[in-house]
Amino acid sequence: MQEAYFIDQLQAKGLKVTPQRQEILRVFLESKKSHLSAEDIHTKIIQKFPSMSLDTVYRNLSVMREIGILTELNFGDRKNLFEINTSGHHHHLICIKCGCSQEIDFCPLDFLDQRQIKNFKVQKHSFEIFGLCNNCHE
Template sequence: MKVDYYIKKLQARGLKITPQRQEILRVFLESSNHHLSAEEVHNKITEKYPGMSLDTVYRNLSLLINLGIITELNFGDRKSLFELNNTEHHHHMICTKCGNSQEIDFCPLKFMDSQQVKNFKVEKHCFEIFGICANCME
């Protein structure tokens, strides 16, 4: 997907298309790492916009989360990470030693018995597996 796709989503909500918002989206689209901290986003953006504050990054990330464009991830005791919502719904396995994560391409909620959630409307859920990756076990 391209930045234009997300710009149209912002415009449809009547939001300004600032150069900073465009750059935040570009950082996620061009990054080889799908999970970025606000500080990592900020570091990449300040190469082009040296005056942009970390607070501005956080405000824009919050806005993009509320719009469903970005997802905030919490991998335990680590700081929040963010990813672009351009893939199917997924979960993660996280190494407790090095912090690397691997996406799980299925949702365990789909395997729950429908009777378990019969009188409950699931609005949001998270499922993360914590352990030690193969590299750290060596």
């Protein structure tokens, strides 16, 4: 997805498209890592916007999460990470030693017997499997 798509989403929600928000989007779109912390983003943004505080990054990430541009991830004892919402809903395998993560391309909820949750309307869910990646296992 292109930056213009996400800018359209901001505008559709009546939000200003500030240079700082555009830069946050660029950091995600240009990053080799798909999961970034607020600190990762801040480190990259202050090169272009030296006066931008970490609090401002957090506020913008929160706004983008609320409108669906970003997804916030919590992989247990690590700090919260964010990813741009390009591929929709997915889940992860997370290495407990090095912290690397890998997306899995199915949703375990699809395999749940729906009769078990018949009186419950799922609004959101997450599914992460914690273990050791091949590099850490060897």
